[in-house]
Amino acid sequence: MDHGAALLTIFIAFVAAIIGGEIAMRLKMPSVVGQIIAGVVVGKSVLNWVSIDTTPILFELGELGAAFLLFSVGLETPFDKIKQVGREALVVAVLGVIVPFIVGFAWAHFAGFPNNQAAFVAAAFIATSAGITAKILQELGVIDQKYSQVILGAAVIDDVLAMLVLSVVSAVSTGETVNFASIAIVIVQSLAFIFLMSTLGRKIAKSRGSRILDKPLSPLSPWSLSIALCIGVAVLANKLGLAAIIGAFLVGMVLAETDYKEWIHEKVIDLNEFIVPFFFISAGLNVDIEAFRSLDALGQLLLVSTLAVVGKFVGAFLGASQNRRVVGIGMVPRGEVGIIIAGLGFQFKVIGKDIYSLLVGMSLLTSIVAAPILKALVKKDGSDEQT
Amino acid sequence: MDHGAALLTIFIAFVAAIIGGEIAMRLKMPSVVGQIIAGVVVGKSVLNWVSIDTTPILFELGELGAAFLLFSVGLETPFDKIKQVGREALVVAVLGVIVPFIVGFAWAHFAGFPNNQAAFVAAAFIATSAGITAKILQELGVIDQKYSQVILGAAVIDDVLAMLVLSVVSAVSTGETVNFASIAIVIVQSLAFIFLMSTLGRKIAKSRGSRILDKPLSPLSPWSLSIALCIGVAVLANKLGLAAIIGAFLVGMVLAETDYKEWIHEKVIDLNEFIVPFFFISAGLNVDIEAFRSLDALGQLLLVSTLAVVGKFVGAFLGASQNRRVVGIGMVPRGEVGIIIAGLGFQFKVIGKDIYSLLVGMSLLTSIVAAPILKALVKKDGSDEQT
Numbered sequence: 001m002d003h004g005a006a007l008l009t010i011f012i013a014f015v016a017a018i019i020g021g022e023i024a025m026r027l028k029m030p031s032v033v034g035q036i037i038a039g040v041v042v043g044k045s046v047l048n049w050v051s052i053d054t055t056p057i058l059f060e061l062g063e064l065g066a067a068f069l070l071f072s073v074g075l076e077t078p079f080d081k082i083k084q085v086g087r088e089a090l091v092v093a094v095l096g097v098i099v100p101f102i103v104g105f106a107w108a109h110f111a112g113f114p115n116n117q118a119a120f121v122a123a124a125f126i127a128t129s130a131g132i133t134a135k136i137l138q139e140l141g142v143i144d145q146k147y148s149q150v151i152l153g154a155a156v157i158d159d160v161l162a163m164l165v166l167s168v169v170s171a172v173s174t175g176e177t178v179n180f181a182s183i184a185i186v187i188v189q190s191l192a193f194i195f196l197m198s199t200l201g202r203k204i205a206k207s208r209g210s211r212i213l214d215k216p217l218s219p220l221s222p223w224s225l226s227i228a229l230c231i232g233v234a235v236l237a238n239k240l241g242l243a244a245i246i247g248a249f250l251v252g253m254v255l256a257e258t259d260y261k262e263w264i265h266e267k268v269i270d271l272n273e274f275i276v277p278f279f280f281i282s283a284g285l286n287v288d289i290e291a292f293r294s295l296d297a298l299g300q301l302l303l304v305s306t307l308a309v310v311g312k313f314v315g316a317f318l319g320a321s322q323n324r325r326v327v328g329i330g331m332v333p334r335g336e337v338g339i340i341i342a343g344l345g346f347q348f349k350v351i352g353k354d355i356y357s358l359l360v361g362m363s364l365l366t367s368i369v370a371a372p373i374l375k376a377l378v379k380k381d382g383s384d385e386q387t
Numbered sequence: 388m389d390h391g392a393a394l395l396t397i398f399i400a401f402v403a404a405i406i407g408g409e410i411a412m413r414l415k416m417p418s419v420v421g422q423i424i425a426g427v428v429v430g431k432s433v434l435n436w437v438s439i440d441t442t443p444i445l446f447e448l449g450e451l452g453a454a455f456l457l458f459s460v461g462l463e464t465p466f467d468k469i470k471q472v473g474r475e476a477l478v479v480a481v482l483g484v485i486v487p488f489i490v491g492f493a494w495a496h497f498a499g500f501p502n503n504q505a506a507f508v509a510a511a512f513i514a515t516s517a518g519i520t521a522k523i524l525q526e527l528g529v530i531d532q533k534y535s536q537v538i539l540g541a542a543v544i545d546d547v548l549a550m551l552v553l554s555v556v557s558a559v560s561t562g563e564t565v566n567f568a569s570i571a572i573v574i575v576q577s578l579a580f581i582f583l584m585s586t587l588g589r590k591i592a593k594s595r596g597s598r599i600l601d602k603p604l605s606p607l608s609p610w611s612l613s614i615a616l617c618i619g620v621a622v623l624a625n626k627l628g629l630a631a632i633i634g635a636f637l638v639g640m641v642l643a644e645t646d647y648k649e650w651i652h653e654k655v656i657d658l659n660e661f662i663v664p665f666f667f668i669s670a671g672l673n674v675d676i677e678a679f680r681s682l683d684a685l686g687q688l689l690l691v692s693t694l695a696v697v698g699k700f701v702g703a704f705l706g707a708s709q710n711r712r713v714v715g716i717g718m719v720p721r722g723e724v725g726i727i728i729a730g731l732g733f734q735f736k737v738i739g740k741d742i743y744s745l746l747v748g749m750s751l752l753t754s755i756v757a758a759p760i761l762k763a764l765v766k767k768d769g770s771d772e773q774t
Contacts, residue, residue, distance in 0.1 A: 006447040007454070007631055011618045018611050057447045060393040067394070223660050224405050231398045244394055270657035273610050 009055045016042045017277035030136045030371040032280050036364055039284020050285065062282035064231075065275040066131045066336065067248035071230045072268045073134040073152065074252020075261060076143040079202055082153050082253070085146060089153030092319035096154060096331045097161045099315030100125040103307050117355065119169045120345035124359040125308050127162035129335025130155035131245060131279060132367045133374070137330070140378050147323035151330040154316070156246055159337070160190055163241050166341060170348065186241050193240050197233070197250040205257040222260050223267050229255070243337065279336075286339055287364055291357035301358055305365040308334065312366075326377050332370035338363030396442045403429045404664030417523045417758040419667050423751055426671020437672065449669035451618075452662040453518045453723065454635035458617045459655045460521040460539065461639020462648060463530040466589055469540050469640070472533060476540030479706035483541060483718050484548045486702030487512040490694050504742065506556045507732035511746040512695050514549035516722025517542035518632060518666060519754045520761070524717070527765050534710035538717040541703070543633055546724070547577055550628050553728060557735065577627050584620070584637040592644040613642055613651050630724065666723075673726055674751055678744035691745060692752040695721065699753075713764045719757035725750030 020038025021031035042049045050058065082089070104125030108118035130152065137148045167183045230251050237247025255264055292298045309332050317328035342359035345351040351359075407425025408418035429436045437445065469476070491512030495505035517539065524535045554570045617638050624634025642651055679685045696719050704715035729746035732738040738746075 006443075007450060007618060007625065008622045010447075010451065011615070011622050014618060015615050018615060056393075057444060060397075060444045063394060064397070221660060223657070227661050228398070228402050228405060231394060231401060235395045235398050238394065267657040267660070270610070270654040271661055273608060273654070274614050274658055 006055065006057050009050050009058060010061070012042060012049050013039075013058050013281045014274075014277060017281045021277070028372075028375075030139055030375050032132055032135050032139075033368050033371045035277055035280035036284040036368060039281040040287045040289065040364075041284075042281075043285040043287065045287055045289035058278055058285065059282045061275060061278035063244065063279075065272070065277065065279035066245045067230060067234045068268060068272050069131055069135060069138075069276045069279065070245040070249040071252040072265065072272055073130075073138060073143060074249040074254075075256045075265045075268065076138070077149065077152060077249075077253055078144075078256065079198065079253055081144075081146070081149045085149045085153055088319070088321050089150050090157055092150060092154040092316050092327060092331065093157035093161060095319035096128065096312055096316040097126045097158060097165070099318070100308060100311030101165065103311035107304065107307050113355075116172065117345075117351050119172060120341070120351050121355065121359065123162070123165050123169045124334070124338045124341040124345070124363070125311060126158070126165060127334065127337035127341065128155045128158050128312070128331045129333045129337050129363075129367065130159070130243075130249065132333040132335040132371070133330050135276070135280075136371055136374055137378075140375060142378055147320075147326045147330070150320060150323075150327050152249070154319075154327075154331060156194070156249065158331070159243050159246050160187070160194070162337065162341075163187070163190065166344070167241075170344065190240050190242050193237065193242070194246075194250065197247075197254060201250070201254040202257055205254045223264060226251075226255055226260075226264050226268075283336055283339065283364060283367070286360050288357055288360075291354065292361060297354070297358075301361045301365065304358055305362045305369070308332075308362050308366050309369060326374070329370055329374045329377055332374075333367035334363040335367045336363075338366075393442065393444050396437050396445065397448070399429060399436050400426075400445050400668045401661075401664060404668045408664070415759075415762075417526055417762050419519055419522050419526075420755050420758045422664055422667035423671040423755060426668040427674045427676065427751075428671075429668075430672040430674065432674055432676035445665055445672065446669045448662060448665035450631065450666075452659070452664065452666035453632045454617060454621045455655055455659050456518055456522060456525075456663045456666065457632040457636040458639040459652065459659055460517075460525060460530060461636040461641075462643045462652045462655065463525070464536065464539060464636075464640055465531075465643060466585065466640055468531070468533070468536045472536045472540055475706070475708050476537050477544055479537060479541040479703045479714060479718065480544035480548060482706035483515065483699055483703040484513045484545060484552070486705070487695060487698030488552065490698035494691065494694050500742075503559065504732075504738050506559060507728070507738050508742065508746065510549070510552050510556045511721070511725045511728040511732070511750070512698060513545070513552060514721065514724035514728065515542045515545050515699070515718045516720045516724050516750075516754065517546070517630075517636065519720040519722040519758070520717050522663070522667075523758055523761055524765075527762060529765055534707075534713045534717070537707060537710075537714050539636070541706075541714075541718060543581070543636065545718075546630050546633050547574070547581070549724065549728070550574070550577065553731070554628075557731065573628050577629050580624065580627050580629070581633075581637065584634075584641060588637070588641040589644055592641045609647050610651060610654050613638075613647070613655075616642070670723055670726070670751060670754075673747050675744055675747075678741065679748060684741070684745075688745060688748045688752065692749045692756070695719075695749050695753050696756060713761070716757055716761045716764055719761075720754035721750040722754045723750070725753075 016038040017035045020034035022034065024031050024034025041047060044051055101122045104122035105118050108121040113121065133151055133155065137143050142148055164183065164187055167186065171177065171179065230248050233247040233251045234244035238244040255261065292301050312332045313328040316331040317324045320327035339360050342356050342363070346353070346356040403425040404422045407421035409421065411418050411421025428434060431438055488509045491509035492505050495508040500508065520538055520542065524530050529535055551570065551574055554573065558564070558566065617635050620634040620638045621631035625631040642648065679688050699719045700715040703718040704711045707714035726747050729743050729750070733740070733743040
């Protein structure tokens with residue numbers, strides 16, 4: 001009888017997402033491009049119909065959406081395949097972090113920013129958004145290709161590296177002493193978490209997983225348990241300093257070892273149809289076009305975005321051993337990870353509103369630009385003969 | 388890398404719901420009882436792990452959950468059957484509103500409350516929560532029984548009547564002149580909305596619905612469109628002063644006329660497994676057990692709840708022509724509707740915190756008490772021979 005405000009916001013955002021996604025697909029682009037742009041359009045930049053500041057629900061649905069998206073991708077990703085490409089993914093991740101960091105730092109340095117600001121800019125340059133790339137690969141139906149495994153594996157490693165860099169940069173930029181011991185503990189925890197999930201978790205899933213999912217708890221459906229696991233491990237990953245989606249991805253991979261793999265996958269796809277669009281919409285909602293009204297600011301945005309694309313592409317390209325262009329462009333989208341890093345810098349008062357807007361704009365632009373190129377390259381290079 | 392608070396809250400609430408639901412089902416009770424109680428347990432009354440005041444996300448997910456629940460029930464409810472029982476549902480609704488209103492008013496009057504407070508208490512006595520009853524009927528697999536149609540039809544009519552009573556009571560209690568013209572307009576709008584949905588909407592769905600859902604918009608799935616319709620019409624119902632869930636229910640009934648009926652139903656069930664528990668959990672979160680620590684207050688709660696159960700049961704029982712006990716008890720749960728009315732009274736400063744807590748407690752207690760009785764009666768009386 002009241003309380004309709006949240007429902008209305010959710011309705012507007014959802015409809016905007018399906019319209020945006022539809023237009024993008026008719027233009028032969030991945031739907032995420034349209035959904036992100038739809039977020040920009042209904043947000044404060046253009047129509048101002050919904051604002052993420054007053055309606056955190058969209059952001060929270062977006063977080064859930066990202067988690068369930070990576071969960072579904074995890075379900076499609078066999079451990080053995082990821083293991084095969086482990087070494088290559090590591091090299092892609094490391095070079096894909098080092099090169100853009102240097103490029104970002106160099107740009108900021110020559111643009112006259114003090115070192116602590118330049119370090120934050122560089123940090124925002126490094127982390128790939130697994131979500132955006134994963135969605136495109138899923139839409140193209142190529143998650144099971146080798147290059148997809150390389151990209152996803154690298155995106156996970158990338159997140160650990162980004163966390164490392166961010167810890168150092170945050171400490172340095174805010175003038176604290178870098179506490180290497182505590183950083184080391186966090187890193188070890190994260191690696192132990194990923195290691196345990198991919199060994200012990202997988203073993204349990206393989207030997208008893210199906211029984212754990214179906215035996216117990218009479219009517220408690222395996223699907224409910226899977227949802228609880230997905231969110232729970234996402235929360236745990238978050239507590240360890242990793243992106244929540246990494247946890248969700250690992251749970252998906254673990255559950256892929258059970259007999260319920262196909263069954264859960266069907267269900268999560270039904271859920272994702274509702275919840276994933278909020279992830280892309282809320283990414284778009286973060287943008288404030290106002291910040292790029294001046295020709296100067298717009299030029300800066302284009303320059304920074306170009307550098308971010310080139311830096312990541314070159315790093316990942318050099319690290320890859322096959323389908324190098326696909327892997328290179330697949331690592332380009334920064335999406336929500338760049339936005340989160342920029343947000344931290346703004347929150348610590350290291351960077352101002354202008355650089356914040358610039359980094360948010362860059363994060364989205366890299367995603368919007370990379371998406372159609374990735375799609376085209378997958379169609380061209382991504383054939384089976386090369387994998 | 389941050390923002391984990393909402394995810395953690397969602398995780399706790401979801402796990403509490405599945406554990407509560409599981410315990411209830413092992414005790415041969417409907418799962419909703421366990422889920423509501425789980426909400427009380429994790430809420431401020433006991434563990435204080437989650438609070439609906441600081442985390443509106445649970446409440447908003449709960450609203451969505453209620454909408455999708457009624458949407459799924461609508462999909463299982465053929466129009467023709469509801470039409471057959473239309474007259475009986477009307478009588479059940481009217482008597483089921485009049486009797487509890489009189490009982491509630493009488494109690495409040497003799498308990499010494501002034502008339503404006505007594506009117507609000509009486510208003511909180513009248514409206515049945517379609518959600519709770521619907522979930523129980525769905526769990527028992529008897530949505531297609533005639534008595535279920537009577538209950539659901541009556542719950543919809545009931546909501547229109549509750550809106551009417553609430554408009555009058557609000558105006559009177561806050562000392563405004565009752566503007567019968569504007570109330571009449573709202574009522575006519577609501578009735579026109581329900582009428583149009585069940586005639587025009589249905590005709591469109593029957594003649595072109597399937598084509599509308601599949602033809603257009605190449606990859607835009609019919610499932611996305613159904614979600615958008617469900618939320619959109621729920622918002623519209625809300626704007627017209629009806630409960631959002633009534634709109635969602637009607638959309639479900641309309642889409643049940645298309646060829647996609649089964650297909651959409653499967654998908655919404657997958658979604659509901661995730662989202663519906665938040666509806667029941669957030670109902671439980673509203674309770675503050677603190678208010679019933681004194682023996683006096685507890686006695687009052689039990690008395691009021693008993694009157695609320697008896698009043699509704701007698702009214703609906705008298706109105707029904709078959710399976711009268713099932714219909715009578717099926718109308719008893721007040722759930723979220725009673726809570727919303729109590730909240731309005733508190734917001735208008737007509738009733739104080741104590742009566743507010745009393746009405747919230749009554750709303751939940753009626754639901755918790757009615758659920759197992761309804762289940763038992765359905766098993767006993769609800770056989771096919773009587774329908």
